[in-house]
Amino acid sequence: MYQPPHFREEDLGTQHALIRAHSLGLLITSGNSGLIANPVPFHLDADASAKGTLRLHLARANGQWKDIRDGAPVLAVFQGADSYVTPSWYQTKRETGKVVPTWNYAIVQARGPARVMEDADWLLAQINAMTNQHEGKRALPWSIGDAPEDFIRAQLKGIVGVEIEIAEIEGKWKVSQNRPVADRKGVAAGLDEMPGQDDMAELVRHYGAAREA
8 A cells, every 4th residue: 555654554453453443355366266355344342463353244145265275365345434535624725725636545555365264153253243342332232142043053054164363554634634734734724624524533533633743
C-alpha cells in the first residue's frame, strides 16, 4: 500500500480497533483459480499471536478456500470511515484557489499465511466468538445455543474455517494531516454538516491535533 509518512498509522491497538469496528473485510487470494476477492466477516483474536490472528469461515461451495489450504499467503483489507473532501472547505481556496478535491479514509491491510480449518469444534468456537462479538451489546443477545444443536451441527458441515496469523499489518489514516490548520478546521466543519460523517470529522480533528502537539 502506498504510504506517505504523514498518513501512516503504526499503533497496533488503533489498527485492531478499526478491524473490530469494521469487521466485514475483503479476503484477497491469488492461487490456481486466479485472483479472488470475497467480502467476509472476520473475528480478531489479538492475543493469539504477536500481531493478532484473524479467523473466519467460508461456504464450502466457495472455492476460494481450496486455493489457500496449503498455507498460501493472503491479504485482508478493512475499510473504515471515508469521505469525499471538496476544495470548497479549504481556506486555501479563498486565498489562492490552488486546491483540488480529494478523498479521506482510514484503512487497514493485514497479510499472513492462511490455514484451512475443518474441525467441527474449531468452527463452532469461531462462530460463537463472532456471534458474541456482534450480539454482546444487544439487550437480548442471540446465541448459538438458541438454535437446536443438530441444526447447528448440520450448518457446520457447509462451511470451512480459515485462520490467518498476521505477519504484516499496515494502517493508513488519510485524514487531511497534510493540509494547513485552517484547511483542516474547514474540512471538519464541512463534514459536521454532512449526514453520517461524524466519525471522519472526529478523525480530522484528532489527527490534526496530534500533528500540532
